[in-house]
Amino acid sequence: MADGRLQGVVSSGSDIERVYVSSIAAGTHELSCRTNNNRPCGGLSNGVPCNHIALLAEEAIVQYGAEQVVRFLRFDPDMEITIGHQIVWMLDRNVQVAAVSPAAAVFSRFLRHLSYLELPGSVEALPELHWFPAGAVAR
Amino acid sequence: MRGAQLTDLLDNSPAGVTEALDVVDGFDQALVGGLSRLDAERTAALAALAGAVASTPLGSALAETVDKVAAGSVGDEHLLRLAGARTAMVGAVHDALREQADTALGRTRAQWPALTTAAGPVDGRLLAARSWLAELAITGWRNVDHDLVATSQQALHALLAEPTLRRAAVLLDGLAAELHHSSPVATMDRLPVRRWADLWARAMLLTSPESQPAAPEPVSGRLLILGADVHEHATAVQLQVHALLETNGEPTGDSAPRLVRVSVSAAKVDTIVGPVIWQLLAAHPVLLAALAGRLSLDVTDMPLHPSGDLVWHDGQARPGEPADPFAVARVQLGEALAPAVPPLDRHPVSIAEPVLLEGYTASSDDAGLSFDLDGTRIAVDVDRLPGCGPLTADLVAASTACLGLLRWDDGGWSVQPTGVQATVKRKKVAVHTGDWAQGPTDPKIAKAVARSGDTIAVLRERAGRLLRK
Numbered sequence: 001m002a003d004g005r006l007q008g009v010v011s012s013g014s015d016i017e018r019v020y021v022s023s024i025a026a027g028t029h030e031l032s033c034r035t036n037n038n039r040p041c042g043g044l045s046n047g048v049p050c051n052h053i054a055l056l057a058e059e060a061i062v063q064y065g066a067e068q069v070v071r072f073l074r075f076d077p078d079m080e081i082t083i084g085h086q087i088v089w090m091l092d093r094n095v096q097v098a099a100v101s102p103a104a105a106v107f108s109r110f111l112r113h114l115s116y117l118e119l120p121g122s123v124e125a126l127p128e129l130h131w132f133p134a135g136a137v138a139r
Numbered sequence: 140m141r142g143a144q145l146t147d148l149l150d151n152s153p154a155g156v157t158e159a160l161d162v163v164d165g166f167d168q169a170l171v172g173g174l175s176r177l178d179a180e181r182t183a184a185l186a187a188l189a190g191a192v193a194s195t196p197l198g199s200a201l202a203e204t205v206d207k208v209a210a211g212s213v214g215d216e217h218l219l220r221l222a223g224a225r226t227a228m229v230g231a232v233h234d235a236l237r238e239q240a241d242t243a244l245g246r247t248r249a250q251w252p253a254l255t256t257a258a259g260p261v262d263g264r265l266l267a268a269r270s271w272l273a274e275l276a277i278t279g280w281r282n283v284d285h286d287l288v289a290t291s292q293q294a295l296h297a298l299l300a301e302p303t304l305r306r307a308a309v310l311l312d313g314l315a316a317e318l319h320h321s322s323p324v325a326t327m328d329r330l331p332v333r334r335w336a337d338l339w340a341r342a343m344l345l346t347s348p349e350s351q352p353a354a355p356e357p358v359s360g361r362l363l364i365l366g367a368d369v370h371e372h373a374t375a376v377q378l379q380v381h382a383l384l385e386t387n388g389e390p391t392g393d394s395a396p397r398l399v400r401v402s403v404s405a406a407k408v409d410t411i412v413g414p415v416i417w418q419l420l421a422a423h424p425v426l427l428a429a430l431a432g433r434l435s436l437d438v439t440d441m442p443l444h445p446s447g448d449l450v451w452h453d454g455q456a457r458p459g460e461p462a463d464p465f466a467v468a469r470v471q472l473g474e475a476l477a478p479a480v481p482p483l484d485r486h487p488v489s490i491a492e493p494v495l496l497e498g499y500t501a502s503s504d505d506a507g508l509s510f511d512l513d514g515t516r517i518a519v520d521v522d523r524l525p526g527c528g529p530l531t532a533d534l535v536a537a538s539t540a541c542l543g544l545l546r547w548d549d550g551g552w553s554v555q556p557t558g559v560q561a562t563v564k565r566k567k568v569a570v571h572t573g574d575w576a577q578g579p580t581d582p583k584i585a586k587a588v589a590r591s592g593d594t595i596a597v598l599r600e601r602a603g604r605l606l607r608k
C-alpha cells in the first residue's frame with residue numbers, strides 16, 4: 001500500500017525467471033499488470049482481472065488484514081470480505097486498465113528491497129539501534 | 140533492586156542535567172529551521188553551546204566555528220565540530236546518570252582502556268554520507284522533502300555494501316526512512332526534535348574514524364543469560380542478549396562474573412515483522428536454542444571488547460545446563476562487574492542496565508504501568524516490549540517479579556521488562572522475550588506464522604534469481 005495503490009510483485013505461474021508487477025489503484029480501482037521487462041500481462045488485456053491481481057489481493061489480506069485493505073482501496077466498508085477473490089469479483093464488473101504503468105518504479109523498489117536480504121548479518125554490536133526499539137514497529 | 144536502592148536512584152537526580160539538556164535543546168532548535176538561516180535566538184543558542192564546552196579541548200575550535208556558521212559559511216568540518224560539541228554535552232549527562240545508577244545499584248564498573256591505535260583516514264563512502272547529513276543540517280528538518288531524502292540512497296548503498304561500515308549504514312537508513320515517512324516535514328504538527336538531532340549527531344560522528352582501544356581479548360567460560368532485547372527498524376533487526384560471564388578468574392584474575400552483551404543482527408525488509416524475525420537470525424542456532432530452552436552456554440575463546448560486547452561465534456559455544464534467569468540474577472547479578480562505556484556510546488540511550496525487581500505491586504493509571512516497591516514507584520516501559528516474543532503488557536501487569544533493563548529517557552527512569560514471573564489462571568509462570576527464539580510456543584501464534592508462509596524463503600529465492608540477471 002503506497003502511492004495510492006495496492007501494489008506488489010507476483011511470481012509467474014509458468015516461468016520461474018519471470019515476475020509480474022500488479023497493482024490496484026485506491027478509489028478508481030484501475031488495474032495494472034506488467035512483467036519485470038515491462039510487457040503487459042496477457043491475462044489482463046481482455047477486460048477481466050488476471051490471476052496475478054487475484055494473488056496480489058489474496059496476499060494483501062494475509063499481510064494487512066481484510067479490513068485495512070478494503071478501507072485502503074475505498075470499497076464499501078460494510079462489504080464482508082475475507083478472501084482476495086471477493087475483491088476480484090467486485091472489480092470484475094468494471095475493469096479499467098491504467099494508462100500509465102507504475103511497474104518500473106515498483107519493480108526497482110522491489111529489487112532494492114530484495115538486495116537487503118542478500119546482505120550478510122553482523123555479530124558486532126550496533127549501539128545506534130537502541131534508538132529503534134522493536135516494540136515501535138510490531139503490529 | 141531493593142526499595143532503598145530505587146529510592147536512592149529516584150531521589151538523587153544529578154545536578155546540571157536539566158541545564159545541559161537546555162543547551163542541547165537550543166542547538167537542536169537550530170536544526171529545525173536549518174543552519175543556513177539562523178535568527179538571533181538560534182545564533183545565541185549556538186554560542187551557548189560553544190560557551191558550555193569552552194573549557195574543554197573543543198573550546199577554541201568551536202568558538203571559531205560558531206562565528207563562521209553565524210556569518211553564513213557552513214562547511215562539513217564546522218558541522219562535525221558542532222555535532223562533537225553536542226555529543227560531549229549529552230555525554231556529560233550520560234556520565235552523571237550512569238554514575239547515579241551505578242551508585243544506587245552498588246555496581247562496580249570497569250575503566251575504559253587507553254586508546255592504542257590512531258584514527259585512520261576517512262573512507263570516501265563515509266564522506267558521501269557526511270555530505271548528505273550536512274545538507275540536512277543546512278536545510279533544516281522543516282524543509283525536508285522526498286527529494287532531499289532520496290539523495291541519501293546512493294551514499295547508503297555504498298555504506299551497506301561494506302560490512303565494517305554497518306553501524307553508520309543502519310543508522311543512516313533508519314533516519315532516512317523516518318524522514319521519508321514524515322515528508323514533507325513542513326506539514327507535520329510536531330517534530331521529534333531531540334530524537335532527530337540525536338540521530339544526526341551520532342551519524343555525523345560515525346563518518347569520522349575513531350581511535351580504537353586494543354583488540355578484543357579472547358575469553359572462555361560459562362555464559363548465563365539474563366534477558367534479551369530486540370531492536371528493529373524497517374531494514375535491520377538486532378537481538379541483544381544480556382548475560383553474565385564466569386571466567387574462573389581468567390584472564391583478569393578477578394573472580395566476579397562480568398556483565399556482557401551478545402549482539403547479532405540481520406538486514407531485513409519492512410514486511411518481515413513479529414515472530415518471523417527469529418528466522419533471520421538462524422545463523423546462530425546455539426544462541427537461539429539457549430534462549431528458547433533457558434540454557435547456560437559454554438564459550439571458548441570468544442572475543443570480548445572492553446565495552447562488554449562479546450563477538451558471537453556460534454561454533455565456539457556449546458549448550459550447557461539449564462539456567463533460570465531469575466535464579467542467576469538473584470545469586471550473581473549483585474556482585475557482577477559492569478563493562479566500561481566507549482566514548483561514542485556515552486549517551487543516555489545506551490543506559491540499559493540489567494536489574495531484578497521483586498516484591499512490588501504493579502499498578503496502572505493514566506501515566507501508564509508502574510511498579511511500587513516499598514512505597515517508591517518506577518515507570519514500566521511496556522512500549523519497548525518486542526512483538527516477536529510472548530511478553531505482553533498484561534503479563535507484566537500481572538507479574539510479581541521482573542527482570543529488566545533500567546533505562547533513562549527524557550527526565551525519567553523506567554524499567555523495560557525482559558522477563559517476568561506471573562500468576563496466570565492460578566498457575567505460576569515465567570515468560571521471557573527470548574522464549575520464541577526457535578519459533579512461537581503458543582499454537583495460535585505458530586499457526587499464524589505458518590499461514591503467512593515462509594515469506595523469508597520466498598523473498599530470498601526471488602532475490603537469488605532477479606538480482607543476478
